[in-house]
Amino acid sequence: MHNNQPGFKNLIRFTTAGSVDDGKSTLIGRLLYDTKSIFEDQFQHISESSKRLGRQEIDLSLLTDGLRAEREQGITIDVAYRYFATPSRKFIIADTPGHTQYTRNMVTGASTADLAVILVDARTGVLEQTLRHTFIASLLDIRYIIFCINKMDLVNYSESAFNSVKTSLTEIAKKLSAENVYFIPISAKYGDNVVHPSENMPWFKGQTLIQLLENIEIPVNKNPNERFRLPVQTVIRPHSDDFHDFRGYAGRISGGVVKTGDEIIILPYRLRSKIKSINIFNNSLTEAYDGDSVTITLEDDIDIGRGNLICSADDIPRDSSELTATICWFNEVNLQTGRKYILRNHTNETLCIVKSVNYILDINTLKRNYSENNVRMNDIAEVVIKASQTIFYDPYRKNNVTGSFILIDEFTNETVAAGMIERDY
Amino acid sequence: MKINDSHLKELENEAIYVIRETAAQFEKKVILFSGGKDSIVLVHLARKAFWPAKMPFSLLHIDTGHNFQETLDFRDNLASKFGIELIIRYVQDSIDKGRVKEEQGINASRNRAQSVTLLDALEELGIDAAIGGGRRDEEKARAKERFFSHRNEFGQWDPRNQRPELWYIFNGKKNQGEHFRVFPISNWTELDVWLYILKENIELPSIYFSHRRKIFFRNGVYLAWAPFMKLKPEEEVFEADVRCRTVGDITCTGLVISKASTVKEILEEVAITRVTERGGRYDDKRSEAAMEDRKKEGYF
Structure with a gap:
């Protein structure tokens, strides 16, 4: 059966989540710069901006800042897509902000990604946000995670510093049942182990980030036993x-x-x-x-x-008009149980109500709060949904398309939530 | 030169999916056709998406009156060859009706005036989905564009109020008077578009290939000379072998000096080129947020 399957992906979509100071924008700028995906006019533009902002060196992070509001506030507030290619592969980066108040943006970026690149500051090691980013990647069923332990230049490129961060990350990955996990010590600012192997870290024998991205084998069929x-x-x-x-x-x-x-x-x-x-x-x-x-x-x-x-015909999806699902709430107006929403799963549409909230998850500690049932923007919660018709679905882990849905407010037309059916974690 | 193109199939699958969603979710749909390569690729993808039926879209061209004649001829041929309805609206009409004031002076362009004509046309024709060839790699304001981009009843784009797009579930619901811009080739780069044109053997207007033309140099860009263009005293018109990298209004379409006369030769140039495609677009150079401002006004 596997002989007939197509092989591995040549278009890799990955997500990056990061907070203001962890060097994410610098890393992306570095990837674009070192793979020669930056053009002269862009480079000239950021050189001038760097000077104007009084930076001593050219600030590669300026390459990825988008809208004017963000430039003014110096933060990333949405999902931005970036592109680069190497001779063998094309890459699409879904670049998202990393704070708790942008959980919905991280979830959006992660929903179409094959792989997640998660930055960890070598000086501080695992923080609350590291757990949050890893959890979201794993919740959305991203099967490949690359931890970049960044700012190695600020810890004297120390192997023991890298190893201690790696040990705590391994524990997190195990807790979240992440399957394919990689660790790379880097300095995004100076380019160590991003594209070129680092001369400052001869002790690291693994692949650089770009080598890993070029060689990683991600099957076209996410689940080998998935049926038509x-x-x-x-x-x-x-x-x-x-x-x-x-x-x-x-x-x-x-x-x-x-x-x-x-x-x-x-x-x-x-x-x-x-x-x-x-x-x-x-x-x-x-x-x-x-x-x-x-x-x-x-x-x-x-x-x-x-x-x-x-x-x-020999593997029929499950059917029910009552679904247990993990949702991420997107809207400023809280979820109202008992109120009608439009549910869209794949190309199908029906009305539904959220019958009850089982629990809200604290994504920084992964603790479940069973007593709170006010679902607010950026919350992740397990809910029970009652649809007006039978829904045919697969559990999200089995099939991301037939196992996912969005909820739409029937008056404002806004997408208010995204859900994963029977997403056990 | 060897370039891997195995990722094109996934980009094509994605674009066809988006085009079919547009057909299914909206009432009256058009492809915004500029005569440029991106909109030509869109027409090709739409033909593929609905074969053996005809595409459920018309082509809408906003004619600034300052177009390359080669583009207009190509447009007419394409529409008649594939039996697609072609709708044309003229910026000149908007100027005559006083809907928009024509820019004056040396750098005068009708590029911005197009937005008014476009929005008027969408309203007049009752269009609720306009499919465009915009790509996220073109410009930083476009990096955050959605596949289904919501426009309010004034045709405006609010970057802070865009609908989240998860997986491939697109929400095209809207109120009366609002519309959507749809960008099926969002995830393609300039190189991808050229690779696809080569792979699918897609025909292009002749101005994309090297040809002899009267040109002049302004602010780091070669521009085509046309009788209505005002020159500064120090600017000199001369002939050279050039090709267009993007095709738009003559007043702002930058040319590159090139001998490339086939798609393969263009690809070789694109693969090693060091200036972005829109680097030659005079309209983007006006200010740091030029594209963002025009998008908010209803630009393509």
Whole structure:
């Protein structure tokens, strides 16, 4: 079965979370600068800004500051996306702020990431925020975590300083069941072990950050045993002479492999059929994979529409109108239990209410507060949701697409929460 | 030169997904077509997304009246070749109606005036989703742009009030009069766009390739000379082999001296080039937050 699977990702999406002083912006600036992803006009621009701000050296962190409000306040308040490429891979960085009041931004950045880069100050070691950043990465099911122990220049590039931080991080990773964890001693400011191996730390035999990013093997299929899921986005009916009876279901494969002839089930109707054809544009394929945007046709004429789920017939998602989910609250207005919200999972939409709050999590200590049920902005809570129709889903860890949803305020249209179904941790 | 392009498939899958979400979530949709390579790539992706049916979008072009003729010819051919409805609105009409005041002087450009014509067109046509070729790598204000970017009833973008986008669940809900700008190729870089044009063999207007043209030099940028452009006394018009890196209004489209006459040759130049694409865009140079200000006003 694995022979048919595509290999490893060549487009790596990673998230960085950091607070004002831990050197995150400098690290990103350094990655862009040392991989030659900075252009002359950008470089000239930050050189001038550095001078104007009275910095002695060129401040690479200025490369990643975005909007005017942020420039004025000197903080990052949103998720910003950065791009760089090496000869073998393309990278997308979701750059997020790191304070508790930006938990929602961190959650957003983490939701599409394959990997997390977490900065730890070598002088202070593990802080509350380190636990917070690692927890959010793990909550969103990021399976690869690289801890960069930064500011090694300020601890004389000491191996023992690195080892003591590493020991405490290993404990955290174990507590959060993080699977693939890496540790690199760096100095973002001077570039040690970011792109080039450090001459100041000959004791470190591991890969530099960029070497690791270039060599790390992240499977295209997150879960090898994941089965075929296709949330239908839209129905394609050309009504043309050449394709008179063509009725195609367009969507992005969200898990597994699909082959022509495969037996499938259509939810919520529980009707069975077989895959007749798989198309990407005018190419007829015999199989397609997780992540592919395809158009499929079926052997039987069935009335299927947006929001329906086409699934492998031998592994049907769970169904219930009552869901236990871990949510992150995004809105300034607190969650109101009993009030109606719009629930959107994949391409499907229904009304729901939040029946009850099981607990609110203190993300700095990971303690569960069972007595508090006022869910405020940036809170992470486990709740019970009652939907107006049966929801077909997979637990989030099994499938991030069929296991996730957002809640929308039906009056303001704002996205007020993001949820992960049956996310046990 | 060898450049790895195996990541293009994922970028294409993502863009097609976004385009299909736009078709499904909105009533009246257009592709904002400038004649530039990004909007041409969008048309290609939209054709792929709905094959064998036609795309459920028209093309909307805001004509500043200062366009390269090659671009306009290309636009007309493209629309008729693929049977896509083409809607054109003119900045000149907005000026004549007194909706916008034309800039005067040496650096006068209709680039900013476009926003007024665009917003008027969206309102007139009842458009609730306008798909654009904006990319996050272009400019720092764009680094935080969403795939589905909400605009209020004045067509304005509020960077502090953008909807969070988690996973690939896009929320296109809106009130009457509001609209969305949608950016399916947000995650592409200039290099990705060129690699994709090569891989998919996408046709481009001739001005993207090396050609002989009358040009002059201003503030570090080569600009195309046109009869309506005012020159400073020290500026001299001369001929050179040039190509466009971005295509927009003539008054602000920077040219590069180049002999590259194929996509492959352009790619080689892009891969080693040391100036950002918008570094040649005169409109971005006006102030530190020039792009951010124009976006708030309703710019593309």
